[in-house]
Amino acid sequence: MRLLAFLVFTLVAARSSEAGTPETVTPAAETPATDFDHSRLDTLLRKRVSETGAVDYRGLRKDVAELDRYIADLGRASFAKLPTNARLAFWINAYNAFTLKLIVDHPGIKSIKDIPSNKRWKGRKWRLPTGNFTLDEIEHRLIRKNFREPRIHFALNCASISCPILRREAYTAAKLDRQLDDQTRRAHTDKRWFTFDAKNNRVRLSKLFDWFADDFEHAGGVVVFAARYSPELAKAVARRSNPRVSFIDWDWSLNGAN
Numbered sequence: 374m375r376l377l378a379f380l381v382f383t384l385v386a387a388r389s390s391e392a393g394t395p396e397t398v399t400p401a402a403e404t405p406a407t408d409f410d411h412s413r414l415d416t417l418l419r420k421r422v423s424e425t426g427a428v429d430y431r432g433l434r435k436d437v438a439e440l441d442r443y444i445a446d447l448g449r450a451s452f453a454k455l456p457t458n459a460r461l462a463f464w465i466n467a468y469n470a471f472t473l474k475l476i477v478d479h480p481g482i483k484s485i486k487d488i489p490s491n492k493r494w495k496g497r498k499w500r501l502p503t504g505n506f507t508l509d510e511i512e513h514r515l516i517r518k519n520f521r522e523p524r525i526h527f528a529l530n531c532a533s534i535s536c537p538i539l540r541r542e543a544y545t546a547a548k549l550d551r552q553l554d555d556q557t558r559r560a561h562t563d564k565r566w567f568t569f570d571a572k573n574n575r576v577r578l579s580k581l582f583d584w585f586a587d588d589f590e591h592a593g594g595v596v597v598f599a600a601r602y603s604p605e606l607a608k609a610v611a612r613r614s615n616p617r618v619s620f621i622d623w624d625w626s627l628n629g630a631n
Contacts, residue, residue, distance in 0.1 A: 397520070
């Protein structure tokens with residue numbers, strides 16, 4: 374029932390984009406087998422990311438040749454014929470892999486914001502099948518503009534403590550719906566990203582909900598969306614109690630294991 378409700382939910386309130394109507398993620402049972410091979414990244418994530426999402430960047434530097442091979446593979450990919458889920462998994466993995474490479478290329482930093490702005494989100498261009506893009510362009514032009522999927526905010530990782538954790542596996546077409554839901558659910562069970570004080574009717578949300586509020590509008594808004602992952606908040610929403618909303622301060626410290 375929950376999956377059916379979600380599918381209905383995401384098919385309403387379509388918005389136009391440069392590529393036409395934004396696409397939605399399909400459940401695994403409806404996903405074609407065609408996908409890009411993300412096994413190189415998958416191996417690195419399983420090896421260098423902990424269960425709590427801490428990244429062993431020192432160890433990853435020892436594996437930088439393998440990371441570079443994966444990044445080179447991204448640029449040579451046959452992208453045009455990939456189905457919706459495979460395309461979104463591709464962009465998410467690319468964003469996360471490029472972010473890992475960015476940190477590896479700047480040893481000793483304590484925050485991604487220690488990297489000069491012209492080499493960070495808006496400056497450095499990364500090679501992809503459809504052109505060269507900055508991290509900002511991958512997030513905002515290739516992903517947010519073309520997919521009606523607010524759960525991506527819990528999958529894209531910006532190498533900071535306040536980012537929802539980096540998943541210990543690559544995203545794939547067949548598992549994408551489950552992976553996105555698992556990432557989002559996990560964020561809503563951690564006080565770093567979500568708390569609800571039922572007694573005082575107050576919800577505190579990750580700044581992601583503030584920065585990207587428009588992405589949650591088709592899902593009923595930030596509170597309604599968060600309530601899908603919190604039974605207590607769902608009860609408050611059902612009572613129309615209008616919880617007070619505040620946003621949790623963002624910690625830009627590096628999500629490193631060392």
